[in-house]
Amino acid sequence: MSDVESLPPPLSEKRHLHNPLGLALQLTVLFVELFISMLVSLYHIFVPLPQKDITGQVVLITGTGRGIGRELAKEFARKGCKVACAEIQPNLNAETIELVNKLVPDSCKGYQVDVGSLDSVRALKKQVLSDLGSVDILVNNAGIIAGGSLTTDLDPLLIENLTKVNFLSHIWMCKTFLPEMIARNNGHIVCIASMSAISGLANACLYTSCKWAITGLMESLREELRLNPKNKIKTSVVCPYFVNTSAEYVNNWTCRVPELSAERCAKDIVRGTRENQVIFSIPREQYFAACFMKIVPQNVRDRFYDIFKSKVNNIRVDEKKHFASYKILAGEFNAKTK
Ligand SMILES: NC(=O)c1ccc[n+]([C@@H]2O[C@H](COP(=O)([O-])OP(=O)(O)OC[C@H]3O[C@@H](n4cnc5c(N)ncnc54)[C@H](O)[C@@H]3O)[C@@H](O)[C@H]2O)c1
Ligand SMILES: *[C@@H]1O[C@H](CO)[C@@H](O)[C@H](O)[C@H]1NC(C)=O
Ligand SMILES: *[C@@H]1O[C@H](CO)[C@@H](O)[C@H](O)[C@H]1NC(C)=O
Ligand SMILES: *[C@@H]1O[C@H](CO)[C@@H](O)[C@H](O)[C@H]1NC(C)=O
Secondary structure, three states: OOOOOOOOOOOOOOOOOOOHHHHHHHHHHHHHHHHHHHHHHHHHHHOOOOOOOOOOOEEEEEOOOOHHHHHHHHHHHHOOOEEEEEEOOHHHHHHHHHHHHHHOOOOEEEEEOOOOOHHHHHHHHHHHHHHHOOOOEEEEOOOOOOOEOOOOOOOHHHHHHHHHHHHHHHHHHHHHHHHHHHHHOOOEEEEEOOHHHOOOOOOEHHHHHHHHHHHHHHHHHHHHHHOOOOOOOEEEEEEEOOEOOOHHHHOOEEEOOOOEOHHHHHHHHHHHHHOOOOEEEEOOHHHHHHHHHOOOOHHHHHHHHHHOOEEEOOOOHHHOOOOHHHHHHOOOOOOOOO
């Protein structure tokens, strides 16, 4: 302790608002802009936003073995994209690739990856780059749907492994694929979060905290990109409501509003991406409801959650050793790293 220098005392300089007149003017302009933008938004309730052309673009999607990822691969192929399907389970991915290539011949190629491992993600980049060229749209979809409560005795190693797949993976993917995008000043990163990234969910704190983290990561990344006034790289965060991708999931939750189908979810993700939406939910109105509920008094907010309560069983991954998700966490699908 004696080696540590003590911190300097705080500056005693008087704090004052910097340039108050300028600030008043900036805020006035801001409110005018708000008013105009709200009118434009109202207009777009009736007239859909234009969607950018993505024909011929290279789209890399993770977690394409089943569920939303598989439907996304189909939907992007239908829109004329070259699709790279990256998945940890090769047998499932092979089915997806066959389906997609049947739908649109020669539109899709498969890769094995563990998105939770930086080495594996780097190997993926090398392969995709040499096969298809630079990635135009990166969709970080892979994730493990698992309950988990801090009040039960979860294996700390399992918590770490889950965080790798559900959160660190987004950092590895962005970090690995951004340099190319920045060099070309072109690209779009889409992350699949969840409606549970905007509110809390009992028995799912591990899952939801990763989803909250993704939205923070993407908001900060977007701010960083905005430091370059000429930036053309887009970011999107998608917050889907419950999706019926598997009976195993649906049987373990109860929700008042019915689940979405994976097809519908994928269609909406592609549309939101083509509209360059920065953050949106599926269905769209849920995002506004959830944000509004953040500014009402807490008792009203609690009541709202009681009315629309989604109950998730505490599906403990460590009790379900036969579930694919557990096998992924335990490292049973070793992806190549060279
Ligand atoms: N199903 C829902 O209710 C729902 C709701 C909101 C958001 N989401 C999110 O959408 C995404 C897809 O969900 P889904 O329902 O299609 O899930 P899913 O379990 O049906 O499919 C996920 C796919 O990702 C793969 N995967 C898992 N770990 C991987 C890893 N380390 N590396 C590479 N691939 C890996 C799995 O093998 C599987 O094929 C997830 O991020 C999920 O959190 C799902
Ligand atoms: C999900 O729901 C749709 C209808 O909304 C249905 O066609 C589909 O089979 C369901 N999928 C699963 C896995 O239950
Ligand atoms: C979760 O779903 C599985 C598969 O349908 C079922 O066997 C299991 O009992 C469910 N678990 C809980 C805790 O409800
Ligand atoms: C976590 O991952 C490591 C490395 O893949 C593995 O050895 C370990 O068994 C995993 N632990 C659990 C509890 O899943």
